[in-house]
Amino acid sequence: MKRLSYIITTCLVLLSTLSIAQIKNAKTETAKVNGNCGMCKRTIEKAGNMKNEAQVVWDADNQRASITYNAEKTTIDTVLKRIAQVGYDNEKYLAPDEAYANLHDCCQYERKLKQSKTDTKSDEHSQHKPNQGSSHQGKHH
Numbered sequence: 001m002k003r004l005s006y007i008i009t010t011c012l013v014l015l016s017t018l019s020i021a022q023i024k025n026a027k028t029e030t031a032k033v034n035g036n037c038g039m040c041k042r043t044i045e046k047a048g049n050m051k052n053e054a055q056v057v058w059d060a061d062n063q064r065a066s067i068t069y070n071a072e073k074t075t076i077d078t079v080l081k082r083i084a085q086v087g088y089d090n091e092k093y094l095a096p097d098e099a100y101a102n103l104h105d106c107c108q109y110e111r112k113l114k115q116s117k118t119d120t121k122s123d124e125h126s127q128h129k130p131n132q133g134s135s136h137q138g139k140h141h
């Protein structure tokens with residue numbers, strides 16, 4: 001059983017290196033992408049991957065995606081945008097609430113990135129001053 005999984009892993013590694021090899025002008029960067037489990041990994045990588053253009057490898061342990069992309073055809077922003085659109089917050093883009101809500105129960109990760117962004121926005125203090133001294137007097141004869 002262990003041997004089998006070893007063979008499968010080797011095949012997967014081989015496959016992923018093959019598809020990375022198809023990317024020209026390859027540049028690799030890592031970015032923070034939130035997520036929980038293996039299902040998230042599949043969704044994130046599927047959303048980010050683009051044949052001959054981008055290859056995403058997401059790591060659940062450190063919540064980071066390693067993105068290899070063709071620097072002439074696409075940008076890391078484009079890849080991260082696609083990942084956000086399927087429901088995963090990352091350091092450049094936040095997922096639409098709707099997309100997040102559609103994720104599987106086990107995949108609804110803690111939205112730390114979103115929280116930190118809304119925190120900075122609610123920094124303004126709105127002050128309400130009660131209107132004082134409304135004079136209703138003196139109108140009588």
Ligand SMILES: [Cu+2]
Nearest residue numbers: 037039040107
């Ligand atoms: Cu998941």
